[in-house]
Amino acid sequence: MSDALTYFRKVYDVVPGWVQKMHDYSPAVLDTYTGIRGEIMQDGALSRKEKDVLIASMNAARLYARSMVYHTKGAIDFGYSAPEIVEFFLTAFLYKGNRALQTATEAIRYALELNGKTVPELADSGANAVELFRQVITWLDGEDTSYLKEVLHLMENGDSQAIEEKVLSDGLVPTRLKLLNMVGNHVVELDGKGAIPWIERAREAGASEADLADVGYICILTAGIPTWFELSDSLLAAVDQKNGG
Numbered sequence: 001m002s003d004a005l006t007y008f009r010k011v012y013d014v015v016p017g018w019v020q021k022m023h024d025y026s027p028a029v030l031d032t033y034t035g036i037r038g039e040i041m042q043d044g045a046l047s048r049k050e051k052d053v054l055i056a057s058m059n060a061a062r063l064y065a066r067s068m069v070y071h072t073k074g075a076i077d078f079g080y081s082a083p084e085i086v087e088f089f090l091t092a093f094l095y096k097g098n099r100a101l102q103t104a105t106e107a108i109r110y111a112l113e114l115n116g117k118t119v120p121e122l123a124d125s126g127a128n129a130v131e132l133f134r135q136v137i138t139w140l141d142g143e144d145t146s147y148l149k150e151v152l153h154l155m156e157n158g159d160s161q162a163i164e165e166k167v168l169s170d171g172l173v174p175t176r177l178k179l180l181n182m183v184g185n186h187v188v189e190l191d192g193k194g195a196i197p198w199i200e201r202a203r204e205a206g207a208s209e210a211d212l213a214d215v216g217y218i219c220i221l222t223a224g225i226p227t228w229f230e231l232s233d234s235l236l237a238a239v240d241q242k243n244g245g
Helices: 003-012 017-025 027-040 048-061 065-077 082-096 098-114 129-139 146-157 160-167 175-187 192-204 209-223 226-232 238-242
Strands: none
Touching: 003 017, 003 027, 003 065, 017 027, 027 209, 048 065, 048 082, 048 098, 048 175, 048 209, 065 082, 065 098, 082 098, 082 146, 082 160, 082 175, 098 129, 129 146, 146 160, 175 192, 175 209, 175 226, 192 209, 192 226, 209 226
């Protein structure tokens, strides 16, 4: 087995079909892709586990369940708890509402399954956000859901501004990572202009240019090179940082 196939078997426990087909048609392309992925997904300004959960959440935000589920496994493998993962997915809810939360429930059920807990599928696929989130909290019985219950209370009251403020506040997950997540939500959909205010808020919350660059790199992995164009327009050049901005 090639080194690239061995790498993906280690990541996913099996060699995904898309990896095998890339290898079958061009081992050189797979080797190049694997090298890029391996470089991006190691600890950097952002840790490996932060990168996995951010990719999972960004894919929930763009309603792309396939990549979301792959990276949910990475988030669990590297130490995130189910309530922490749910907290990240709330940024997807802020970005695209009920559809993103509906998509995220697949990953949440999978995260719990990886932790040895099987939960039933949603009884009503057309449930609104409050009903969905109430069900998610029920799945997390026995976990620390105090923060999530505070969010649910605000959702029940329907105060969108209060919901956003709470979701982006420190909980089990710090504000800085949530704001970086919101940056990524826009960038993976090639909305660089929409990402700008979130980039500024992330900087104000302590995010470094290296953090933002890491967000750009993981966006490349999940949504392609054009995402780097969108983020890099707002990223300070390294020479500017050395010269004091």
